[in-house]
Amino acid sequence: MKRLILICWLVLLALSVHAQSETPRPVVEIGVVLDGPQPLQEGIREQLLQELAVLTAREFDVRFPEDREIIGDGTVAAARRGLNALYRDRAVHIVIAGGPIASQAVLVQARQGDGLSKPTIAPIVLDVGLQDAPLHQGASGIHNLSYIVFPSDVRSDVQVFRQVVEFERLGVVVDSRIHDALPELSEKILATIRELGVQAVIVPATADVDALLNRMTGVDAVYFAHLLPLPSDEVRVLAEGLIDRGLPSFANHAQQVEQGMLVSLRSMDDRRRLLRRVALNIQSMLLGEPAAKLPVVLQRTDRLTLNDATVRRLNLSPSWSVMTEAVLVNQAEVAVDRSLSLTSTIREAVDRSRDLVAQQRSVDAGRAAVAQARARLLPQVEAAATAVVLDDALGSPQQAERQTDASLQLTQVIYSDEARAGWQAEAQLQRGRESALAKLRLDVIQAAASAYLNLLRAQTLERVQKENLDLTRSNLELARVRQQIGISGPAEVHRWESQIATARKAVIDANARRNVAQIEVNRVLDQPLESDFGTMEAGLFDDGLATHDPRFTRFIANKRNFRAFRDFMTEDGLSTAPELVEIDAAIAARRRLLTAAGRAHWLPTLALQGDLTRNVSRDGVGAEFDPAGGESTWSVGLRASLPLFSGGGKFAAQARARHEVRQLEEQRAGLAQRLGARIRAALHAAGASYAGISLSEDAAVASARNLELVEDAYGRGVLSILDLLDAQNAAIVAEQTAANAVYDFLLDQMEVERSIGKSYLYAPDEDREVWFQRATHYLEQAHTRVADPEGETR
Structure with a gap:
């Protein structure tokens, strides 16, 4: 009976799931009011639909019917007529204002007339104060109104523009439709620029590129305050015309820099983030959240982008701080003769090291010294x-x-025992010279690997510092938005301006460290110190690394294995360490001389x-x-x-040789102890850094998520600037730690190989295989011996 009930229940559950899957999704039609006859920017409709599909595809069938798209004539009045038409259309559920003019019309409609009868999104509000946008606790507070503050930070733009190029009279290009609809906004832009000591003039622009270029008279630089509705080919024509006139340009979008404009602070991600916010607001409305409670602040992601080709054509020379901070596009092709990897750097260093050549000369001279000592017996x-x-x-x-x-x-x-002893002692000293050469080769390998990995680390630090500067610029803009909407005062803006100065200095310092690291690599490789070369990332599974073999993980998998592995590495290292071979050769030479000194009494x-x-x-x-x-x-x-008496010289020589042997024996014991400690310490450090790779990655992900949450709360006025600074600093540290974790381990791994007197990056594959087999056998044998003592730690 129970089995029958279970079967019936499963059948009913399957039918219920099938019925739910067959239930049609509610259709949601969205109407759009455009500013003017220009179409939406390339791909915007498709991108918004993709964002909505990700967010709402399971619950709703969201559509943008073309017959629900109303095109205005560039005036607020026409946009309001379009809004009212969509409000009267019963098929339309949500209305979007597709531009700054339409967004202004929404704000006017919300303050006047009959209000907003349907949920409406105004995604491009340029100035909360001038446009008299309602604000209540970080949202509109008005029924059915959701808007997004998307301002341009004119002050920051012009300050950065002047860091790139000096100018006295600035032409400010504004969209003529926005200028006509919001003349106060143009006046505010002029006032802001004049506060910086720059003369400025408004240049209203339409889609006529030739007419716009003809208006560029009496100015020595051009600032695009608005994103003009121009296709890509027209932007290129405009940029070319400005270059021909010798006019540097500040674009409203980074994409236009790629098309020929000189510089911009706007990130390529701004449009995607704006569309994602619009999609999120639509989802929230469909799920029942009032439009009046949706946040209005959208943080921009500023990034300084510079067109290197335009810089050259205008014959400009931006400062070091600008060049180190900027993302350069259209750079001149720089021929890089060589590209280095970790392995190739090590091999080239060994082949070209002047220190190794000098030591090889010493070995060659020692070989001649052995022959010279043997000649006494011939x-x-x-x-x-x-x-x-x-x-x-x-x-x-x-x-x-x-x-x-x-x-x-x-x-x-x-x-002649004296002559034979001299020959044999010299042969031992030659063995020591050869060991010194092997030791120096290991030092060169470690120095080359460290120099290369430190260069990769410096490159990573420079990238992180640039990202931090971009983030700080975005937070400065967000602080100005908070000030504009009344959440905070000017103190926060000044604090972020101070942070930008600090961040810029950090970028310059990071660039200098990268250059120094590159010089060190060239020095190790005996190349011109400032020659350029390409680099390849070094990872855990690169050929030649011990971690490339999956057996390595077993060696450090647990406390017992790691203890046995440390014992094996210590024994293996002490048995072949070139430092010990060198001092053993010196001891053997002195012992032979001691024997000869004793025989000199009677032989x-x-x-x-x-x-x-x-x-x-x-x-x-x-x-x-x-x-x-x-x-x-x-x-x-x-x-x-046989000398019978030499004034006691024989006894003195014998005593001296005996003391020298004992001295070397004590030195060897101390050296072996230090080498053993070095091996074990290096293994502990490598084990910790290896385990820290995944942990640091987790910390970086968590810190980045925390920063996103804090940024959002800061934009809504919930958290203070100190909270955001703490979150940003924590995210930077976590990202640096995660980025450097692999390099830290590889550096520790190089120290392990140096401490045991072997380099598996430089060794043949068969030697590495023999080492792995020996290590595996040692661990297997260790498991049959005494277990770890209690309380032993990694």
Whole structure:
């Protein structure tokens, strides 16, 4: 029975779900009133529909019928007639004002006449005060009215414009329709600019580009206060005409900078964010939230964009602060001869290092020193010629008055412990020189990797600081909107202006650090110090890194494995560390010299010596006699020598050698201890930074979300500037930490490899595989031995 009830219940549930899926969604028709005959900007309708589809597709069927789109003639009166027509149309549920003129008409309609009979959105309100927009607790407070404050910060725009180029008389281009509808707005723009000590003149504009260009007389720069309703090709024609006239231009949108205008502070994201806010407001209205309670403030995302091609054509030279802060478009093609990755940087550094070349010369010289020491044990052949002139009274048959002899002498050491010890000690010292070369190679590898990773870190810091500056500019504009609508006073604006100055300095400092880091990479690679090169991001799974192999994760997966891994790395590192090999060679050399010093008391030196002498010429007194023994004589002798007393020098040499051996042994013990500590400390640091990668990413995501919430609350007047500053600083720190987390780990990994005296980025694949097999075997063996002591920590 229970089973039958369960089956019936499941059938009813399935039928219910099917019925719900078949239920038609309510159709919502939205009417639009446009300012004038110009169509909506390219793609706006499609973008808004996409935003609405994401938000409302499951509950509503939202439509924008073309016959519900009313085009005005650029006047508030015509826009009001369009609004009333849509209000009378029973099929229309929501009305959108598609432009600043239509938005002004909505505000007038809300204050006068019969009010708003349907939910209405005015998305482009330029000035709350001048347009007398109602405001109550961050919303309109008027039935069926939702508007969005979308102002232009003229003061900030002109200040930035003057940082790019100096000018005295500014032409302010305004949409003629907005100028006619809101003449007070044009006057306010002029007053703001004049407060900055700049002369300004209003230039009303229509869609006629040629007519607009002809009005550009008596000005030395152009500021576009409004986004003119021009297609992209007309914007390019306008930009080209301004360049031909030598007039720098400040555009109202970053896209127009790409089309030839000089500079803009407006972000490419502004339109998308505005459309998203409109879509969110529509969703809220459809879900029953009153339009009068929807927030009116929309924060812009300012970003300084500069057209590098226009800069060159106008022969401008912006300051360093501008160039480091700006996003450059249409940059000149700069030929970059080389592009570096982490691996290629290391290999090039090893190939080109002057320090390594110098150390190699030392190794070569040491090889010659070994041969020189060994030469004492090999045959020594000496040729000599002797010419003697005597007083004639001394001439004799044995030695004529004038006599010349030639001799050849051969000496062979049969046994000399001193010579053999010198040779063997020099051979050990040569092994130390080769270890010093290997140690220096590891130092060069670490220096190259650190320089490259620090460059990537500096590039990331520069990007984060630029983003922070963009965010600070946006918050400054938001503060001015808050001041405009009465939420805050001028103190907040001044605080954000101070923050902008600080942020700009941080961008300049970050740019300088990036340049210094690039110079260091070039120095390590023995390249011209300021030569340019491309970089490639370094990640955890790059070829050559230990983390590229999934077996690495097992080594640090838990406390037990990590303890065994540290033990393995310490043993492995101490067994092959070039520092220990070098000092072991020195100890072996001193021990051999100590042995020789002890044997010098009783062990003689044996040498075989042969001599062949031939008379070449004889003259004068005594020459009439044949030389004794004939013209040629020879001798062979065996010599054994043992110094019996040297003033105590032998005992002193033996004592000195003994103390030097003990000194080196103590130094080795201390060095081994330091190396072991270095290995374990490096592993702990690498383990922590590896674990911190995902944690820092989580923190960055959470901080970014918190910043969005705080920004929204700040815009609505709920939170103070201190709350926003704290959130922004926390987000910056979290983003920097997340961006640098991978680099921190890679730097720690380089320190691990340096501490154990190996570089797996520079090693062949087969060597890395052997190392992984040894490490895996060690961990497997460790699991069969003693467990970790209680209380041991990572």
